[in-house]
Amino acid sequence: MRILDAGALPQTVVLGDDLLIEGDNAQVLPRLPAGAFDMVYIDPPFNTGRTQRRSTLRVVRDEDGDRTGFQGRRYRSELLRALAYEDSFGDYLGFLAPRLEQARRVLADHGTLYFHIDPREAHYCKLLLDELFGRECFLNEIVWAYDFGGRPKRRWPAKHDTILVYVKDRARYHFDDDEVDREPYMAPGLVTAEKAARGKRPSDVWWHTIVPTNGAEKTGYPTQKPAGIVRRMVAASSRPGGWCLDFFAGSGTLGAVARELGRRFVLVDSSPEAIAVTTQRLGGDDPGITAGTR
Numbered sequence: 001m002r003i004l005d006a007g008a009l010p011q012t013v014v015l016g017d018d019l020l021i022e023g024d025n026a027q028v029l030p031r032l033p034a035g036a037f038d039m040v041y042i043d044p045p046f047n048t049g050r051t052q053r054r055s056t057l058r059v060v061r062d063e064d065g066d067r068t069g070f071q072g073r074r075y076r077s078e079l080l081r082a083l084a085y086e087d088s089f090g091d092y093l094g095f096l097a098p099r100l101e102q103a104r105r106v107l108a109d110h111g112t113l114y115f116h117i118d119p120r121e122a123h124y125c126k127l128l129l130d131e132l133f134g135r136e137c138f139l140n141e142i143v144w145a146y147d148f149g150g151r152p153k154r155r156w157p158a159k160h161d162t163i164l165v166y167v168k169d170r171a172r173y174h175f176d177d178d179e180v181d182r183e184p185y186m187a188p189g190l191v192t193a194e195k196a197a198r199g200k201r202p203s204d205v206w207w208h209t210i211v212p213t214n215g216a217e218k219t220g221y222p223t224q225k226p227a228g229i230v231r232r233m234v235a236a237s238s239r240p241g242g243w244c245l246d247f248f249a250g251s252g253t254l255g256a257v258a259r260e261l262g263r264r265f266v267l268v269d270s271s272p273e274a275i276a277v278t279t280q281r282l283g284g285d286d287p288g289i290t291a292g293t294r
């Protein structure tokens, strides 16, 4: 994987190595070649109006510590790292529109966009995508349902995200259902033993846990998405060896999945912390130096 600074990109990037690019995607996208990508997955900031933060703490033994643990031993918490990015936009659709136009330009004719958003913004984004891709190119609205966090009592606890799926060309898009993992039937007794053993093809509602807090997959990056959901998108909508793009890359989940499935990738993020986390996750040199190529 080569790590590049957006300021050092040529007018048109020639795809060869997998790439991790640090910079504003508005600056990077026009330099990516047209029609090059099988699929684009993006999970932009959701415009929550807050700064997204994640702190990683380590608990260490300290006789002067402020916590008491097993057999009265004293401990203190040590901040290992604090990661954050801004998530507040005055004109959210105005921010997204030129980037989504570019996403369409860089998709191959058989290409697919997966746009990950939460229910507060999803309907506005769907209208925008209808306008940019055409209503006929809307393929699916995937609901990713999870079970984590608080449960307010004054409304139905919000426990899903929306993934809007648009194809560049309704007649030519790539979709390989055989590549996708199967799920257990809810009522296996109602189907043959053979069918029950094989499992069912997933629908547009995906029950999947968030990134487990103590799992090996966890990078500590705020709003990291689970590889399990991104794997389905890459498996279904890209070909082996095909190029995949995430220009709001965060901790590099798309790159990790693409590599695992034998696809190629380009990742873009404006945050030096995201570049550092992704470099650590996918391998590379000192993430502090991101100018030029390595």
Ligand SMILES: C[S@@+](CC[C@H](N)C(=O)[O-])C[C@H]1O[C@@H](n2cnc3c(N)ncnc32)[C@H](O)[C@@H]1O
Residues within 6 Å of the ligand: 023, 024, 025, 026, 043, 044, 045, 046, 085, 221, 222, 223, 224, 225, 226, 247, 248, 249, 250, 251, 252, 253, 254, 268, 269, 270, 271, 274
């Ligand atoms: C929701 S996070 C993505 C998380 C990612 N899907 C993962 O699994 O880790 C959104 C990311 O978009 C990045 N971002 C926000 N504005 C950007 C811009 N204009 N150009 C590039 N990246 C941007 C933020 O730094 C943040 O890392």
